[in-house]
């Protein structure tokens with residue numbers, strides 16, 4: 472990807488215009504709260520702002536600094552997300568505060584991006600208030616949240632709030648097509664597999680491993696109604712082992728970066744990058760598991776829209792034959808039961824049930840609906 476970093480964002484002229492003006496006029500605040508639904512580009516905007524501050528050319532998009540910020544491997548860019556089931560934990564916030572107090576490693580600034588700021592609550596939130604109000608002068612903190620209402624007033628009031636509008640589905644598809652050269656149908660399926668998050672859909676299309684996982688999920692769903700219990704258990708096991716392949720792709724990609732870092736950076740900076748890569752691999756595996764749910768959900772939704780006679784709303788055009796067959800016998804309440812099974816699986820995984828058990832239970836529940844679709 473080349474070009475100015477702000478070009479990565481689409482459909483956000485208001486938010487990006489505001490941030491660009493702040494960056495070029497040197498009026499960047501010390502803390503921002505970016506609010507908007509998943510996939511609208513909050514995280515991309517936070518990185519663009521980091522590029523604007525850290526790059527000598529104000530965010531050229533192509534220098535080593537910009538490239539490392541975009542791939543989240545710059546030692547002065549720090550990404551945080553909740554480590555506890557219920558949200559951010561106090562020890563994590565203490566680590567964060569300690570880290571904020573240290574000097575930048577390479578750049579003039581350090582940028583902290585905290586995802587899911589709505590889950591910064593209670594003691595963890597209280598511990599952070601003072602730092603959020605007055606961080607050191609070389610620190611920028613960007614909090615990201617899907618819903619403004621979820622963020623504590625004490626947190627929100629210490630930040631400049633920037634709202635991101637939802638990106639229309641057609642615009643998102645057009646951007647994925649433009650960036651990847653994929654067909655409209657492929658872009659649509661990729662967005663469905665990644666919950667509509669544009670950069671994730673672009674990565675998905677570039678990853679043979681992730682496309683294989685999707686094909687395996689759809690293959691399983693097509694055969695599900697004629698599988699016996701042993702086949703279902705086997706299918707769940709093989710889906711979960713297949714999501715590990717894309718993790719290896721990321722590991723291989725990052726190995727080179729680590730080698731370069733070892734040559735040029737201090738030991739502390741290298742260990743920071745190692746830690747970050749480890750987190751990235753864990754996140755990739757978790758995203759892979761989420762993709763099982765997202766593909767399943769979008770395939771079931773396709774069955775539902777076909778049953779309702781709206782074929783233009785189908786997301787997985789390549790699976791249309793099997794979808795049409797299922798849809799022919801499917802009642803709306805049955806489709807909703809199957810979709811509920813996916814939501815339950817997502818919740819179970821969020822509450823630390825083993826993904827294996829959650830996926831098995833989901834497949835059995837969907838199988839029951841497909842066998843008795845009225």
Ligand SMILES: [Zn+2]
Pocket residue numbers: 522526527528529530531532533534535536537538
């Ligand atoms: Zn640059």
